[in-house]
Amino acid sequence: MNLRRVENISKRCGGFLRQLSLRGCLSVGDASMKTFAQNCRNIEVLNLNGCTKITDSTCLSLSKFCSKLKHLDLTSCVSVTNHSLKALSDGCRMLEMLNLSWCDQITRDGIEALARGCNGLRALFLRGCTQLDDGALRHLQKHCPELTTINIQSCTQMTDDGMVSLCRGCHKLQILCMILEAARCSHNCHELEKMDLEECILLTDNTLVQLSIHCPRLQALSLSHCELITDDGIRALSSSACGQERLTVVELDNCPLITDVTLEHLKSCHRLERIELYDCQQVTRAGIKRIRAHLPEIKVHAYFAPVTPPPSMHGGGPRLCRCCIIL
Structure with a gap:
């Protein structure tokens, strides 16, 4: 702009x-x-x-x-x-x-x-x-x-x-x-409610499996830019006790392997209030529509890049690109 x-x-x-x-x-x-x-x-x-x-x-x-x-x-x-x-x-x-x-x-x-x-x-x-x-x-x-x-x-x-x-x-x-140093920590964090793992780019689905087993009180989880996370990891999380009874927020911005299948898994998270899906290229509007129909109160934040318009045939003036959003 x-x-x-x-x-x-x-x-x-x-x-x-x-x-x-x-x-x-x-x-x-x-x-x-x-x-x-x-x-x-x-x-x-x-x-x-x-x-x-x-x-x-x-x-x-x-x-x-x-x-x-x-x-x-x-x-x-x-x-x-x-x-x-x-x-x-x-x-x-x-x-x-x-x-x-x-x-x-x-x-x-x-x-x-x-x-x-x-x-x-x-x-x-x-x-x-x-x-x-x-x-x-x-x-x-x-x-x-x-x-x-x-x-x-x-x-x-x-x-x-x-x-x-x-x-x-x-x-x-x-x-x-802030920075948390957890080296040589010998106790499982059973009372953990919020976990921010944004940009931990080496994390895999195994992390979500362990969280689903050992952190039954988990309410909010950020996995944005965790590019190795897949639908299978979300399935483990959503089918766990924390997923079905506690989880309210999941942030998955820039997780390129996430698809509409993840949204199908998250339908079972009845307390879910918000999902972040910016730049998840394999998630579709149809998938978002289905989870909203199942969980009508949920807030889904996603971004779909606009189709590049063809050059004007009539030499019109400059146009406002749709990615410059007026909220």
Whole structure:
């Protein structure tokens, strides 16, 4: 998506637009976002995941014009620095969720600025922000009492002291995602309820067999980017006690061997509330329709790449590609 198309969206929707995803739009840059921010001042949810041309200038524009912003995803916007967090702190004080995963220029000073201004922050994702240390957690502990979710995976400079400090100050914390060292652990985790195995690319169906046997309380499981997982593994999981009595969330994004057969197996998971199936190329709309008919309350999140349109025969103006979704 280019500048002109962002301008068209912002002018057409203007103050009515509340949510927008530009995820993966590699050509979107600061000029586009400045125009957008000026025209769409009531935006509340904005996804810029993977918009790698974005810099601090975009956050300055959001700070100046978009004071109602609540959810902002800047995943992999690697040019974003502490200046962005200072700007958001000044102008976007209603911010509740911020994803800074892989924004590796961020330091504790940026987190301090953010925490001082956005003390209603509830969810913060800092995966891969390798410069962060315990000082960042102490700032969150001091200024963000509403924090319920934080992800600090791959933040290797953080220690036990930082964890203790965070937990002492953030009494509403429910989800803490970090590196878990389980070497030489001699006890089975029978009480395990949530398991995130995203991007564990060497995992096979045998892992799911073992989870189905030894983890009867499992409720949520992420297997996204586990490219060796097949329908057989999901069959073992869905036919187990946890599958039929407990399982509510299964994330299978980018699992290329998964097919509609997996959805047939998951029909027996009566408590299932959500399935993630982005970029599962062998899953079809028909398969999704069948499981929705069987489990009418379920939320299935999937993406089907649009057919590339033929070149215009009449030389029409630029069109908005369907992958640039207005939520």
